[in-house]
Amino acid sequence: MKRRFPLFSALFALVLSGCGDPEAPPPAGGGDRGLIGVSLLTLENPFFKVIGDTITAEGAKHGYETLVVSGDKDVAKQSNQIKDFIVKGAAAIVLSPCDSKSILPVIAEANAAGIPVFTVDIPCNEPGVKIVTQIATDNEGGGREAAKAMIEALGEAGGKVAILHLKQAESCILRVKGFRAVVEEHNATAAGKLEIVAELESGGAKDIGFRAAEDALQAHPDLRGIFAINDPAALGARAALEKAGKAEQIVIVGFDGQPEGKQAIKEGKIYADPIQFPDQMGVKVVDAIVRHSKGEELPPQILIPTQLYRKADAEAELR
Numbered sequence: 001m002k003r004r005f006p007l008f009s010a011l012f013a014l015v016l017s018g019c020g021d022p023e024a025p026p027p028a029g030g031g032d033r034g035l036i037g038v039s040l041l042t043l044e045n046p047f048f049k050v051i052g053d054t055i056t057a058e059g060a061k062h063g064y065e066t067l068v069v070s071g072d073k074d075v076a077k078q079s080n081q082i083k084d085f086i087v088k089g090a091a092a093i094v095l096s097p098c099d100s101k102s103i104l105p106v107i108a109e110a111n112a113a114g115i116p117v118f119t120v121d122i123p124c125n126e127p128g129v130k131i132v133t134q135i136a137t138d139n140e141g142g143g144r145e146a147a148k149a150m151i152e153a154l155g156e157a158g159g160k161v162a163i164l165h166l167k168q169a170e171s172c173i174l175r176v177k178g179f180r181a182v183v184e185e186h187n188a189t190a191a192g193k194l195e196i197v198a199e200l201e202s203g204g205a206k207d208i209g210f211r212a213a214e215d216a217l218q219a220h221p222d223l224r225g226i227f228a229i230n231d232p233a234a235l236g237a238r239a240a241l242e243k244a245g246k247a248e249q250i251v252i253v254g255f256d257g258q259p260e261g262k263q264a265i266k267e268g269k270i271y272a273d274p275i276q277f278p279d280q281m282g283v284k285v286v287d288a289i290v291r292h293s294k295g296e297e298l299p300p301q302i303l304i305p306t307q308l309y310r311k312a313d314a315e316a317e318l319r
Helices: 006-021 045-061 075-087 104-112 139-157 170-185 206-219 231-244 260-268 276-293 309-319
Strands: 035-040 065-070 092-095 117-120 134-137 159-165 194-201 225-228 249-255 274-275 301-304 305-310
Touching: 006 274, 045 104, 045 276, 075 092, 075 104, 092 231, 092 276, 104 117, 104 225, 117 276, 134 139, 134 276, 139 159, 139 194, 139 225, 139 274, 139 276, 139 305, 159 170, 159 231, 170 194, 194 206, 206 225, 206 231, 206 305, 231 260, 260 274, 260 309, 274 301, 276 301, 276 305
Parallel strands: 035 065, 035 092, 092 117, 117 134, 134 301, 159 194, 159 225, 225 249
Antiparallel strands: 274 305
């Protein structure tokens, strides 16, 4: 009988070498760690596209495949997207909720399936579901910065101010909360007070922001300021002011710091923005997924501060 031990040993060594080091990180871009399912409020807004693109790029570095979809501000559509992630056995789910309350049942389904859920930009602070951590701008702090910019712009005279809101988004609720808080603090001691005379739905979009600004102008011809919860709404408001011939009368403060918004600040069409950093959000949410997969405890929230961006900043950046 021939001895086969050398052949067996060689085959055994080959199998071992194919297994590799169990502690070694998987190769980038291969999806070895599974799928990150990402459902964002809307990909029509460039802000959310940056978040999605960054999660995709960062996920690939850590061996994740990423699927990014747009909720299109539709809770039913977003719920179906999350159900699809559950069916696919996603390693993690990331969402910016279209509505932080109405989305709860499907988050509970993901919890029951043992899939960790993370939020980005728009938090979900409702009881009864488990969110591993929430990556977001310090929206309330940004709202406070927006109010400071409005006070600065209107000066000692003060005046009437309208807010263009997006009430279904928790992030925007926090922005308006911060804005109102600083206005109240200012009015307690200042001679030139800011009077918030309207809070109108902007949809976070140019067209709805345009109509909301028109309504505010019709109701309050002596309006002096508009705080819009994002750049698209601010740009829609600016178009309404130009149409009404009141672009020089009314100051606009936006929020976000998207390229189009920054350009409008440079041109003097928007006074200032508390700017956000969507790329940092994408990096931090993937980092949180990796840390959670290793069993690390994460804080309930990871907040990224805003930075107030004025005309001088735009002129220095956009040459």
